[in-house]
Amino acid sequence: MNTLPVRVRIAMPLLLALPTGLTSPVTAAPARSFDANGCAALAAASLSGAPVSGLAITAASWRAAGTQVEGRGGKSAPLPAHCEVTGHYGGHAGTVGGPYRTAFRMRLPQDWNGRFFFQGGGGSNGVVGDATGFNGPGNRTGLERGYAVFTQDSGHDNAVNKVADHGGELVFGHDPQARADYGHASLKPGYDLGMHIANKAYARAPQSKVFWGCSKGGQEGMAFAQRYPAAFDGIVAAAPGFSLxxxxxxxxxxxxxxxxxxxxxxxxxxxxxxxxxxxxxxxxxxxxxxxxxxxxxxxxxxxxxxxxxxxxxxxxxxxxxxxxxxxxxxxxxxxxxxxxxxxxxxxxxxxxxxxxxxxxxxxxxxxxxxxxxxxxxxxxxxxxxxxxxxxxxxxxxxxxxxxxxxxxxxxxxxxxxxxxxxxxxxxxxxxxxxxxxxxxxADVGMRSTDLSAFRAHGGKLIVPHGMSDPVFSAYDTIDWWKAVDRRNRGSASRFVRVIPVPGMNHCGGGAATDRFDSLSALEEWMLHGKAPDAITATAGPATPWPGRTRPLCPYPAMAMASAKGAVGCSYPSNRQTSRRGSR
Structure with missing residues (x-):
């Protein structure tokens, strides 16, 4: 994931081509100044008209430029000045292991790009992520790019909802509502809350919205595309656990x-x-x-x-x-x-x-x-x-x-x-x-091939998946894409692309060129109409060939070498080369 990310600037001629809901340049200046004073006032402001029940803001703290936080990849890069908001909402007693509620974290940058980033979870969730907008090793985070970033724990807390003889931290599976929240039901309320807080902070709604997640996070991206298709303009659902x-x-x-x-x-x-x-x-x-x-x-x-x-x-x-x-x-x-x-x-x-x-x-x-x-x-x-x-x-x-x-x-x-x-x-x-x-x-499986509402909304979906993933088979993802393509009469690539990554294990690792910038590829497609016909990927330091680059190709294209040894994306000879889905 080493391709240099791009800060998208939209010229006026492109406005007519923007997806549904994007009606003005997303790089426009915020409607009002947002600083430490605005952050301090945000806790009270967010309670007004909140779209979720039982909202409690536990902290709204200003973080100076250069702040670093611990996340899934270790300590983050120095982050821009931003407001960190934490809290929780909803809740029910539960049949076992309760009470349950949904906790969240949101980071809102002083220099906002007008966009919203929902950061997916992982594993059994139960922890609130760092909300930096992680999108792959070596890439600038969403927060560094100017996104307002939201994340949540999917309705249970591993430190609280834990019963030793009921699976420990997995006890939520014994409660119908907590299981549904884990599978999908907590997602849309979290999205609504994140949009609400951004609106309160900047006095206007985000003008484009993206989701990025891998594994369980990939499953969550699929849940949004299938169950809540109008939420996001673009989704990266990597190594999706849609058949968990x-x-x-x-x-x-x-x-x-x-x-x-x-x-x-x-x-x-x-x-x-x-x-x-x-x-x-x-x-x-x-x-x-x-x-x-x-x-x-x-x-x-x-x-x-x-x-x-x-x-x-x-x-x-x-x-x-x-x-x-x-x-x-x-x-x-x-x-x-x-x-x-x-x-x-x-x-x-x-x-x-x-x-x-x-x-x-x-x-x-x-x-x-x-x-x-x-x-x-x-x-x-x-x-x-x-x-x-x-x-x-x-x-x-x-x-x-x-x-x-x-x-x-x-x-x-x-x-x-x-x-x-x-x-x-x-x-x-x-x-x-x-x-x-x-x-x-029904609660957790998100393998529907009916993405008609997401397509009608103008959404774009990128699905990277390691061919050496030992958890979720890349063939399951490829078979899903084939079914989506049949349902769309051969034109699925106009809005969804599966990107196999040879050699890559689960969400990364392996002897692979596993470092690539899927978020920038999504931005180019979502905002500029430039579909990812290839994504440049780089091998990491632990591989046999650090620094090697290879193109990652949207299935069914493959990275093939020419007679002179140059590697590029090409389609199998038994496939039409008309490329109907290039836009």
Whole structure:
């Protein structure tokens, strides 16, 4: 994410081409001065006419230019002068683990660009983000660009709403309203409140509105596009967890497959044992086999598989079988049980009749990376499998109905996942059981292909996704986009683009060019009508090739090398080249 961001300035001739709701230059000066005095008055002003019930402003504090805050990527860059507003609103007693309410944070810059930025959450939420407008490593934050930034905790507090024998911080899944708030219901009230506070601060409403999030934040972006389509003019929904309940079923599937390796060796599966099911050296063998098989498909042997979707099990598995242990040599090779388990994991979760419960996963270079391994089996001398400690708890407490009360002990979570029956239990993500009035899938799944209202609003949607994401399959996102494109008669790229990132793990990391400026790409598309036909990405310092750049291409385009070695985006030969969706 190293492309230089742009501060968009709109010339008068472009005003007629702006999306719905953008009727004047967004870089116009604020209607009145906003400074420390205005910040101090904002707490009382925000209470007047508030669009949410029970609003309490706990602080409205002026932050001088140069202030740094701790966030998801460590300490932020020095921030511009701004007003930080914190508070909470709403609330209900809850059936277990309550009371619940929604907490928020908002930062309003002195030098406002006229725009609003909603910062998405992550994981199970329950914490209020830093509200700096993070949008990828190495990029200027939304606040630095002049956005007023809002974020919220989705209706529960991990420090307060915590019950040890009900999933700990996941207890909110046992409460119907708290689960719905986590899935989507807290989003629109938060948006309304953020817009209200901005209006009070600057004496006018924001003239363009963007959302940026990854993982659960990506799911939230999809929720806005599908359920609240008039809210945002542009959305970046990266690695979207829009199939979270299905992905949690797949995590249980993965755990069972890797546990089968231990059983084949005569071992009882344990959380620590899973770490050794396939060692780091053996995962490197797998990654090497994938590269040897598919790296050249894009015309360049460079450690990146740019030919999206062409590296198939039918090609990779013979290469893995060639590395199978034989005779007395048991080092530098793969056991039959390990290859078979990997084949089942990559093929996706299925019931006993072979029906898919979740998408297959791509064979990609990032399989060999720590960011893939820590989810699937855990890290040797490090954390246990995140599929167990996060996936198991979430599936039990949040994504199935009725929820199952479990402690947070990893051994108990593993035992529950190992007993999960994909014929009997997988359908519980779609069940409606009292006191719930909706299923977990209805609350949290945001995979609708009907984006007609978002398109009619003039919205633009960018969906980056790592091809080596071990949590949410990039193939699930690509399959979703294909369905959206069919629904829009081949013109979906006019308003939504999926951007596969070869080699990238979940939201970043891996041997990949994983640093790119999706926010600037969104601004160019949303405000100037320039669609992202390619986004320049740079490899980070931990990759084998720091500083390397490659284009990221909107699916189905791929980054392919020419005869002279230049890499650019091109479409498969079986696709029309008319590019109907270029604007």
């Amino acid at each position: 309940p299905r992905a949690a079923v797949a995590q249980a599937w993965d755990v069972q497959q890797f546990a089968s390796i231990l059983r084949a060796a005569g071992q009882t599966p344990t959380v620590e044992g899973l770490k050794t099911a396939i060692t780091a050296d053996q995962f490197k063998l797998v990654g090497d086999a994938v590269k040897q098989t598919c790296d050249a498909d894009d015309g360049l042997v460079d450690g990146i598989i740019g030919a999206i979707g062409q590296c198939t099990a039918a090609r990779v598995l013979p290469a893995l079988r060639a590395k199978q242990c034989s005779g007395g040599d048991q080092t530098g090779c793969l056991q039959t049980a390990q290859i078979d388990a990997l084949a089942r994991v990559m093929g996706g979760a299925r019931d006993s009749k072979g029906r898919a419960l979740y998408a297959a996963f791509p064979w990609d270079t990032g399989i060999a990376e720590p960011g893939w391994r820590v989810w699937k089996v855990g890290a040797e001398n490090g954390p246990p499998s995140l599929n167990v400690i996060l996936g198991g708890g979430s599936l039990a407490a949040v994504f199935t109905s009725p929820p199952t009360a479990l402690p947070t002990d990893p051994a108990r979570l593993l035992a529950w996942q190992l007993a999960f029956d994909f014929d009997r239990d997988a359908g519980h993500i779609y069940r409606v059981v009292a006191p719930y009035r909706t299923s977990a899938w």
